[in-house]
Amino acid sequence: MRLNILTLPGDGIGVEVTREAVRVLRHVAGKYGHELLLTEGLLGGVAIHKTGSPLPDETLRLALEADATLMGAVGLPEFDNAPPDKRPEKGLLGLRKALGVFANLRPVRAYASQLDSSPLKNHLVEGVDLIIVRELTGGLYYGVPRGITEDGGETRAVNTMSYTRSEIDRVARVAFRLAGGRRKKVTSVDKSNVLENSQLWRRVVCEVAKEFPDVALDHLLVDNCAMQLVLNPRRFDVVLTENLFGDILSDEGAVLAGSIGMLPSASIGGRRPSGAWVGLYEPVHGSAPDIAGQNKANPLGAIGSVAAMLEYSFGLKEEASAVERAVETVLDSGKVTADLRPCGAPATTEQVGMAVCAAMG
Numbered sequence: 001m002r003l004n005i006l007t008l009p010g011d012g013i014g015v016e017v018t019r020e021a022v023r024v025l026r027h028v029a030g031k032y033g034h035e036l037l038l039t040e041g042l043l044g045g046v047a048i049h050k051t052g053s054p055l056p057d058e059t060l061r062l063a064l065e066a067d068a069t070l071m072g073a074v075g076l077p078e079f080d081n082a083p084p085d086k087r088p089e090k091g092l093l094g095l096r097k098a099l100g101v102f103a104n105l106r107p108v109r110a111y112a113s114q115l116d117s118s119p120l121k122n123h124l125v126e127g128v129d130l131i132i133v134r135e136l137t138g139g140l141y142y143g144v145p146r147g148i149t150e151d152g153g154e155t156r157a158v159n160t161m162s163y164t165r166s167e168i169d170r171v172a173r174v175a176f177r178l179a180g181g182r183r184k185k186v187t188s189v190d191k192s193n194v195l196e197n198s199q200l201w202r203r204v205v206c207e208v209a210k211e212f213p214d215v216a217l218d219h220l221l222v223d224n225c226a227m228q229l230v231l232n233p234r235r236f237d238v239v240l241t242e243n244l245f246g247d248i249l250s251d252e253g254a255v256l257a258g259s260i261g262m263l264p265s266a267s268i269g270g271r272r273p274s275g276a277w278v279g280l281y282e283p284v285h286g287s288a289p290d291i292a293g294q295n296k297a298n299p300l301g302a303i304g305s306v307a308a309m310l311e312y313s314f315g316l317k318e319e320a321s322a323v324e325r326a327v328e329t330v331l332d333s334g335k336v337t338a339d340l341r342p343c344g345a346p347a348t349t350e351q352v353g354m355a356v357c358a359a360m361g
């Protein structure tokens with residue numbers, strides 16, 4: 001198969017983890033006889049430096065042409081006080097919206113060999129295998145009106161949480177379909193005791209649920225969900241939630257996996273102008289400028305995102321499971337980066353990437 005992939009390494013550790021993800025991609029292509037067409041583009045802080053924009057037109061064009069995009073990370077402290085349009089994050093948000101990838105899948109697994117990496121007690125995290133389905137192109141991230149205004153000597157900041165019925169409906173369907181192939185349970189997370197937005201969310205999710213009678217549905221308020229994630233994480237199979245809640249809960253979920261460096265993600269649902277499906281794949285972690293360029297970052301979230309890409313964008317299930325099995329073998333072998341190994345000699349980013357390739361044979 002021909003795999004036409006755009007890479008957007010972005011900022012900070014995005015560069016080094018993407019390098020290892022590409023190493024694994026090349027290895028898979030070689031081993032299974034796929035033709036790999038790789039293009040690299042600019043996104044985030046590096047794009048601002050080189051072009052003045054966090055999402056140059058050229059990057060958008062390349063992403064719309066590619067079958068799938070692999071992103072590293074965006075964000076640099078030097079832009080912390082920059083105006084909204086000159087922030088690296090704006091590039092990523094623009095890309096998600098332009099590609100129309102409305103469903104962000106963030107699996108969280110507690111690997112047996114890494115239980116001690118989590119600050120939680122082993123008996124709580126053992127066997128955790130959940131997936132957060134985060135709505136990705138709506139809610140507070142994109143709602144209007146937004147902005148900071150001066151009025152009568154007072155400064156006001158406004159953001160808007162807005163969802164339409166169809167935006168909720170389509171992401172709910174992704175969650176129910178996914179649950180159908182797993183443990184058949186969807187937990188929808190909202191704040192319907194306070195927000196009208198969440199009341200509509202809950203209503204639409206209940207309607208969609210009727211079409212999936214073999215999938216059980218329950219609802220949690222987001223504050224309670226935050227607590228249940230660390231009190232009783234095994235109760236979760238598929239967690240369905242809106243954009244900001246999903247952003248926050250997925251970082252919390254990383255504690256279950258031992259490190260945020262472990263978490264991959266797949267953003268799906270988008271279509272190109274031609275009608276073809278398009279996906280964006282990115283590790284959940286940020287650009288971690290404090291450790292960038294030191295060959296210490298954990299590349300497994302990025303490598304897991306390659307597995308997700310092979311499965312969702314190309315339907316290459318065998319290749320995807322081969323990558324996932326190799327990741328597990330490497331974890332079992334103890335060849336892991338410092339985030340998973342607080343004492344003892346850690347492996348480098350590059351060594352982990354090479355070990356994953358070696359484990360695939």
Ligand code: IPM
Pocket residue numbers: 074075089092093247284286
């Ligand atoms: C994530 C990140 C992004 C988000 C940032 C970098 C804009 O935190 O993917 O979780 O908030 O969506």
Ligand code: MG
Pocket residue numbers: 247248251284
């Ligand atoms: Mg986040």
